[in-house]
Amino acid sequence: MTSELTTPDGRYLVIQGRLWRAPNPTLPVQAKVKYMRDLLNGRRALKAAKTSGDEEAITAARKVVARAQVGLGERGPVWWNDGAPDLNRTLARNSPYAEWFARVEAQEPTARAA
Numbered sequence: 001m002t003s004e005l006t007t008p009d010g011r012y013l014v015i016q017g018r019l020w021r022a023p024n025p026t027l028p029v030q031a032k033v034k035y036m037r038d039l040l041n042g043r044r045a046l047k048a049a050k051t052s053g054d055e056e057a058i059t060a061a062r063k064v065v066a067r068a069q070v071g072l073g074e075r076g077p078v079w080w081n082d083g084a085p086d087l088n089r090t091l092a093r094n095s096p097y098a099e100w101f102a103r104v105e106a107q108e109p110t111a112r113a114a
Contacts, residue, residue: 005104007097011080014092014101021088024073031071039068 005014012019023032042064049057070076078086092101 008100011084012087012097014097017092017101019087019090019092019095019097021074021078021086024079026079027073035068035071038064039072042068 006012006022007014007019010025011022013022014020027035042061046058046061046065049061066075073079075088078084087095087097092098095101
């Protein structure tokens with residue numbers, strides 16, 4: 001499975017079978033735009049820094065990316081408040097989403113896209 005999908009509760013994106021925390025859906029639009037812009041700029045800066053081999057620039061760009069991810073809710077404290085654990089980076093098949101994921105995985109790709 002290579003396509004991206006979202007868990008039924010919206011907490012995770014499943015990418016190549018692994019859970020990745022989704023952005024906080026209650027984040028105000030202005031904040032989301034700011035953090036997304038910071039994230040994309042940080043990733044571009046990281047790519048450029050890696051190409052040039054500048055270790056200080058790599059470190060600085062990684063900090064920008066990390067701050068943006070925390071701001072979006074993808075890292076740092078979880079954005080839900082029901083006490084559910086953070087399963088970020090867990091294989092979906094080894095998580096509480098395993099049955100749901102197995103059903104989705106068994107469907108035809110065209111059925112998932114609908």
